[in-house]
Amino acid sequence: MSYKICFSFLIAALFTLGLGTTNAWAQTGEAVNATANGNLLGMSKLSPQHTTLLKAVKAAGLEEAARSTTKYTVFAPTNAAFDKLPAGRLNELLRPANKSQLARLLAAHVVPGSYLAANLTDGLQLQTVQGETLTVVRRGATIVLKDAQGNTTTIVDDDIVAENGVIHSVDTVLLPTSTSGPK
Numbered sequence: 001m002s003y004k005i006c007f008s009f010l011i012a013a014l015f016t017l018g019l020g021t022t023n024a025w026a027q028t029g030e031a032v033n034a035t036a037n038g039n040l041l042g043m044s045k046l047s048p049q050h051t052t053l054l055k056a057v058k059a060a061g062l063e064e065a066a067r068s069t070t071k072y073t074v075f076a077p078t079n080a081a082f083d084k085l086p087a088g089r090l091n092e093l094l095r096p097a098n099k100s101q102l103a104r105l106l107a108a109h110v111v112p113g114s115y116l117a118a119n120l121t122d123g124l125q126l127q128t129v130q131g132e133t134l135t136v137v138r139r140g141a142t143i144v145l146k147d148a149q150g151n152t153t154t155i156v157d158d159d160i161v162a163e164n165g166v167i168h169s170v171d172t173v174l175l176p177t178s179t180s181g182p183k
Contacts, residue, residue, distance in 0.1 A: 060099055071112070
Protein backbone atom coordinates (compact mmCIF):
# COMPACT_ATOMS: atom_id res chain seq x y z
CA MET A 1 0.00 0.00 0.00
CA SER A 2 1.49 3.36 -0.95
CA TYR A 3 2.45 5.94 1.65
CA LYS A 4 -0.19 8.46 0.55
CA ILE A 5 -3.00 5.89 0.59
CA CYS A 6 -1.94 4.50 3.97
CA PHE A 7 -1.69 7.95 5.51
CA SER A 8 -5.00 9.03 3.98
CA PHE A 9 -6.69 6.09 5.67
CA LEU A 10 -5.34 7.05 9.07
CA ILE A 11 -6.15 10.74 9.09
CA ALA A 12 -9.54 10.38 7.48
CA ALA A 13 -10.45 7.64 9.94
CA LEU A 14 -9.81 10.22 12.65
CA PHE A 15 -12.11 12.78 11.09
CA THR A 16 -14.92 10.88 9.38
CA LEU A 17 -18.00 8.87 10.21
CA GLY A 18 -18.97 8.09 6.62
CA LEU A 19 -18.45 4.60 5.23
CA GLY A 20 -18.49 4.84 1.43
CA THR A 21 -16.13 6.39 -1.08
CA THR A 22 -17.03 10.00 -1.76
CA ASN A 23 -15.35 12.91 -3.45
CA ALA A 24 -13.45 15.37 -1.30
CA TRP A 25 -14.57 18.98 -1.76
CA ALA A 26 -12.53 22.12 -2.19
CA GLN A 27 -13.15 25.02 0.17
CA THR A 28 -15.06 26.77 -2.61
CA GLY A 29 -17.57 23.92 -2.70
CA GLU A 30 -16.29 22.63 -6.03
CA ALA A 31 -15.38 18.96 -6.32
CA VAL A 32 -11.71 18.12 -5.93
CA ASN A 33 -10.29 16.28 -8.95
CA ALA A 34 -9.27 13.24 -6.91
CA THR A 35 -11.34 10.55 -5.26
CA ALA A 36 -10.79 9.45 -1.68
CA ASN A 37 -9.17 6.07 -1.21
CA GLY A 38 -11.99 3.78 -0.02
CA ASN A 39 -13.45 2.90 3.36
CA LEU A 40 -11.32 4.80 5.84
CA LEU A 41 -12.75 3.24 8.98
CA GLY A 42 -10.94 0.02 8.10
CA MET A 43 -7.55 1.65 8.50
CA SER A 44 -5.24 -0.39 10.68
CA LYS A 45 -1.80 0.96 9.83
CA LEU A 46 -0.08 4.32 9.91
CA SER A 47 2.72 5.38 7.60
CA PRO A 48 6.17 5.00 9.16
CA GLN A 49 6.57 8.79 9.01
CA HIS A 50 3.55 9.46 11.28
CA THR A 51 3.72 6.95 14.14
CA THR A 52 4.23 9.75 16.69
CA LEU A 53 1.10 11.52 15.41
CA LEU A 54 -0.93 8.33 15.81
CA LYS A 55 0.41 7.89 19.34
CA ALA A 56 -0.54 11.50 20.16
CA VAL A 57 -4.05 11.11 18.72
CA LYS A 58 -4.59 8.03 20.90
CA ALA A 59 -3.14 9.73 24.01
CA ALA A 60 -5.38 12.76 23.47
CA GLY A 61 -8.44 10.50 23.29
CA LEU A 62 -9.39 11.82 19.86
CA GLU A 63 -10.01 8.52 18.09
CA GLU A 64 -13.79 8.62 18.62
CA ALA A 65 -14.37 12.31 19.33
CA ALA A 66 -12.73 13.39 16.06
CA ARG A 67 -15.11 11.39 13.86
CA SER A 68 -17.15 13.77 11.76
CA THR A 69 -18.64 14.20 8.31
CA THR A 70 -17.37 17.79 8.28
CA LYS A 71 -14.58 18.47 5.76
CA TYR A 72 -11.16 19.27 7.24
CA THR A 73 -7.66 20.12 6.12
CA VAL A 74 -5.09 18.44 8.35
CA PHE A 75 -1.50 19.69 8.51
CA ALA A 76 -0.03 16.43 9.84
CA PRO A 77 3.36 16.65 11.58
CA THR A 78 5.84 13.91 10.67
CA ASN A 79 7.88 11.98 13.23
CA ALA A 80 10.81 14.27 12.38
CA ALA A 81 8.59 17.26 13.18
CA PHE A 82 7.82 15.88 16.65
CA ASP A 83 11.56 15.19 17.13
CA LYS A 84 12.18 18.95 16.82
CA LEU A 85 10.16 19.70 19.97
CA PRO A 86 12.21 20.73 23.01
CA ALA A 87 13.55 17.80 25.04
CA GLY A 88 10.83 16.34 27.26
CA ARG A 89 7.98 18.35 25.71
CA LEU A 90 6.33 15.47 23.84
CA ASN A 91 6.67 13.04 26.76
CA GLU A 92 5.07 15.63 29.05
CA LEU A 93 2.18 16.20 26.63
CA LEU A 94 1.60 12.44 26.26
CA ARG A 95 0.97 12.08 30.02
CA PRO A 96 -2.72 11.45 30.85
CA ALA A 97 -2.82 14.59 33.01
CA ASN A 98 -2.03 16.68 29.93
CA LYS A 99 -4.63 15.16 27.62
CA SER A 100 -6.41 18.48 27.01
CA GLN A 101 -3.14 20.29 26.21
CA LEU A 102 -2.25 17.57 23.71
CA ALA A 103 -5.70 17.81 22.12
CA ARG A 104 -5.22 21.60 21.71
CA LEU A 105 -1.81 21.03 20.14
CA LEU A 106 -3.28 18.58 17.61
CA ALA A 107 -6.22 20.92 16.91
CA ALA A 108 -3.71 23.63 15.96
CA HIS A 109 -3.05 21.52 12.85
CA VAL A 110 -6.69 21.13 11.71
CA VAL A 111 -8.61 23.68 9.64
CA PRO A 112 -12.30 23.43 8.68
CA GLY A 113 -12.78 22.96 4.95
CA SER A 114 -10.74 21.17 2.31
CA TYR A 115 -7.78 23.11 0.95
CA LEU A 116 -5.69 21.60 -1.82
CA ALA A 117 -2.20 23.07 -2.19
CA ALA A 118 -3.44 25.15 -5.14
CA ASN A 119 -6.03 26.77 -2.81
CA LEU A 120 -3.34 27.78 -0.30
CA THR A 121 -2.56 31.19 -1.77
CA ASP A 122 0.03 33.60 -0.42
CA GLY A 123 -1.37 35.67 2.46
CA LEU A 124 -4.41 33.42 2.99
CA GLN A 125 -5.35 33.30 6.67
CA LEU A 126 -6.82 30.07 7.98
CA GLN A 127 -8.49 29.62 11.34
CA THR A 128 -7.85 26.30 13.07
CA VAL A 129 -10.62 24.40 14.82
CA GLN A 130 -9.36 25.83 18.11
CA GLY A 131 -9.32 29.43 16.87
CA GLU A 132 -5.62 29.92 16.12
CA THR A 133 -4.72 31.78 12.92
CA LEU A 134 -2.35 30.29 10.34
CA THR A 135 -1.06 32.47 7.50
CA VAL A 136 0.01 30.89 4.22
CA VAL A 137 3.34 32.06 2.80
CA ARG A 138 4.16 30.91 -0.75
CA ARG A 139 7.82 30.78 -1.77
CA GLY A 140 7.65 29.50 -5.33
CA ALA A 141 6.42 25.91 -5.11
CA THR A 142 7.10 25.82 -1.35
CA ILE A 143 4.16 26.37 1.01
CA VAL A 144 4.90 27.58 4.54
CA LEU A 145 2.38 28.11 7.33
CA LYS A 146 3.05 30.79 9.93
CA ASP A 147 1.24 30.87 13.27
CA ALA A 148 0.40 33.92 15.41
CA GLN A 149 3.70 33.63 17.32
CA GLY A 150 5.71 33.68 14.09
CA ASN A 151 6.56 29.96 14.17
CA THR A 152 6.59 28.28 10.77
CA THR A 153 6.13 24.83 9.27
CA THR A 154 6.68 23.75 5.69
CA ILE A 155 4.40 21.39 3.79
CA VAL A 156 6.56 18.44 2.71
CA ASP A 157 3.87 16.22 1.15
CA ASP A 158 0.65 17.76 -0.12
CA ASP A 159 -2.80 16.95 -1.47
CA ILE A 160 -3.45 13.61 0.20
CA VAL A 161 -7.19 13.42 -0.49
CA ALA A 162 -9.38 11.70 2.08
CA GLU A 163 -13.14 11.14 2.20
CA ASN A 164 -13.58 14.07 4.49
CA GLY A 165 -10.89 16.49 3.43
CA VAL A 166 -7.26 16.96 2.52
CA ILE A 167 -4.06 16.11 4.36
CA HIS A 168 -0.70 17.87 4.05
CA SER A 169 2.36 16.52 5.90
CA VAL A 170 4.40 19.23 7.65
CA ASP A 171 7.97 19.33 8.95
CA THR A 172 7.42 21.19 12.25
CA VAL A 173 4.86 20.94 15.06
CA LEU A 174 3.02 24.21 15.64
CA LEU A 175 2.52 25.07 19.31
CA PRO A 176 -0.72 26.93 19.97
CA THR A 177 -0.65 29.86 22.37
CA SER A 178 -3.10 28.02 24.64
CA THR A 179 -0.77 25.03 25.20
CA SER A 180 1.49 25.36 28.17
CA GLY A 181 4.08 22.99 29.52
CA PRO A 182 7.81 22.50 29.57
CA LYS A 183 9.64 24.45 26.89
